[in-house]
Amino acid sequence: MSEPQVSVVIVTYNSEAVIGDCVRPLSGRDGIELIVLDNASTDRTLTVLAEEVPDAVVIRSEENVGFARGVNRAARDARGRAILLLNPDARISPRDVLALAAIFDESPEAGIVAPTLSQPAGRLQIREGGMRPNVVSVFNHFSGLSRLSHRHPRFEGLYLLHTHDFATRELDWVSGACMMVRKQTWDELGGLTERWFMYAEDLEFCLRARQHGMRIIMSAEQSGTHVVGGSTGPHTSTRPNPAWVINLYDLYKWKMARNRVQSVVWKASVAAGLLSRSAAFYVKSLGAPERSVLWRSESHKFLWYTRSLLAQSSRIDEAAA
Numbered sequence: 001m002s003e004p005q006v007s008v009v010i011v012t013y014n015s016e017a018v019i020g021d022c023v024r025p026l027s028g029r030d031g032i033e034l035i036v037l038d039n040a041s042t043d044r045t046l047t048v049l050a051e052e053v054p055d056a057v058v059i060r061s062e063e064n065v066g067f068a069r070g071v072n073r074a075a076r077d078a079r080g081r082a083i084l085l086l087n088p089d090a091r092i093s094p095r096d097v098l099a100l101a102a103i104f105d106e107s108p109e110a111g112i113v114a115p116t117l118s119q120p121a122g123r124l125q126i127r128e129g130g131m132r133p134n135v136v137s138v139f140n141h142f143s144g145l146s147r148l149s150h151r152h153p154r155f156e157g158l159y160l161l162h163t164h165d166f167a168t169r170e171l172d173w174v175s176g177a178c179m180m181v182r183k184q185t186w187d188e189l190g191g192l193t194e195r196w197f198m199y200a201e202d203l204e205f206c207l208r209a210r211q212h213g214m215r216i217i218m219s220a221e222q223s224g225t226h227v228v229g230g231s232t233g234p235h236t237s238t239r240p241n242p243a244w245v246i247n248l249y250d251l252y253k254w255k256m257a258r259n260r261v262q263s264v265v266w267k268a269s270v271a272a273g274l275l276s277r278s279a280a281f282y283v284k285s286l287g288a289p290e291r292s293v294l295w296r297s298e299s300h301k302f303l304w305y306t307r308s309l310l311a312q313s314s315r316i317d318e319a320a321a
Contacts, residue, residue: 003080004031004032004033004079005032005080005081005082005101006032006033006080006081006083006084006097006100006101007033007035007075007077007079007082007183008026008032008033008034008084008086008097009035009036009071009074009075009083009086010022010023010037010074010086010087010088011037011038011039011070011071011074011088012036012037012038012039012041012045012088013038013039013041013064014042014043014045015041015043015045015089016041016043016044016045016047016048018089018227019045019048019052019088020052022086022087022088022089022091023049023052024053025091025092025094026094027052027053027055027056028055029094029097031094031098031101032080032094032097032098033056033057033078033080034055034056035056035057035059035075035077036053036056036058036059037059037061037073037074038058038059038060038061039061039063039064039066039070040061040062046060057077059073059077061073066196066197066198067192067197067199067201068191068193068194068197068198068201071176072194075191078186080183081104082100082101082180082183083180083181083186084097084100084178084179084180084181085176085177085178085179085202086177086178087176087177087226089226089227089228090177090225091224091225092115092178092222092223092225093224096115096222096223096224097180099219099221099222100115100219101180103217104182107217109213109215110182110214110215110216110217111181111182111185111209111212111214111216112174112179112180112182112185112206112214112215113174113180113216113218114128114129114178114179114180114217114218115178115222115223115224116218116219116222116223116224117175117223117224117225117226118225118226119225119226119227119228120225120227125162125163126159127160127161127162127218128159128174128175128178128226129160129171129173129174129175129216129218130156130157130159130160130172131156131171131172132172132173132210133158133248133251133252133256134256134266135262135265135269137156137157137158138266138270138273139157139269140155140156141158141159141273142270142272142273142274142276142277143269143272143276145157146158146159146161147161147163149161149164150163150164150165166218166220167220168217168219169218169220170217171217172206172207173202173207173216174202174206174218175202175226176201176202176205177226178226179202181205185209188212189205189208192205193205196243196247196250198243199243199248200247200248200251203248203251204251204255239304240301240305242304242305242308245270245274245305245308245309246309246312248270249266249309249312250312253314253315253316254316257316259316260314260315260316263315263316264314267309267312267314270309271306271310274302274303274305274306274309277302278299278300278302278303278306279299281295282295282296282299285299
């Protein structure tokens with residue numbers, strides 16, 4: 001068998017409902033190999049994989065080691081010249097996979113490429129990539145100023161928006177839901193940080209790539225879909241998981257903040273934005289009785305994110321590892 005061009009790395013955990021649609025289009029395709037690490041799923045994930053992609057390399061972990069450790073373990077078996085990190089709830093065609101890999105030939109300085117992703121299952125209007133998470137970009141995003149960025153690029157935020165026209169461009173980060181990395185780049189950077197169980201490791205990896213002079217490109221010519229929230233299996237907790245904002249803050253303190261004042265300003269900016277969204281959803285629930293339960297649930301979710309963030313220490317020395 002010839003060497004693959006792209007090694008697609010997928011980490012699963014109770015992904016029975018989504019994994020078939022993810023891997024089926026990529027199975028048995030020339031130039032593509034599938035490597036799946038399963039994080040001790042208790043549902044039919046492994047059965048679905050055996051039925052849908054008998055040609056895939058499946059690694060069974062005896063425990064749930066999280067996203068980054070799972071990816072790093074699976075990537076050791078990658079034979080392609082590029083590695084595509086793909087969430088179980090993401091979809092991309094084999095044509096677009098190989099077209100993304102071709103960008104590396106056209107742009108030798110590119111270390112990471114990604115397609116544009118749509119999010120058909122949610123109300124999110126953000127693209128899965130954007131600017132580095134400094135005080136300005138998080139303020140622009142969480143305050144809503146980024147809505148003006150199609151006229152004033154200085155207002156671009158942590159995330160780009162779907163409401164704006166998009167052309168292929170260089171960004172500071174793209175999402176690990178569907179992120180292709182040149183194998184040489186992956187080896188040079190040593191894979192994902194295992195600092196966190198899940199969330200923020202993709203952004204940190206992109207920041208390291210930028211520090212090493214590598215370009216990160218989001219392509220408007222290649223596309224995929226991402227059913228946000230479908231990668232982690234059924235949720236048993238009634239509270240939303242605030243790890244995304246806690247880890248993002250930890251990343252800022254670890255890699256970007258120069259002093260505690262910057263740390264406090266960052267936290268205050270994000271907390272104010274989250275709290276304003278909570279308030280907006282609550283007001284919305286008052287004007288739409290037929291959907292009041294939904295909007296109040298959203299209000300409570302953002303209030304929980306706010307409380308979780310404010311509970312974190314602002315001392316940057318505690319972020320050192």
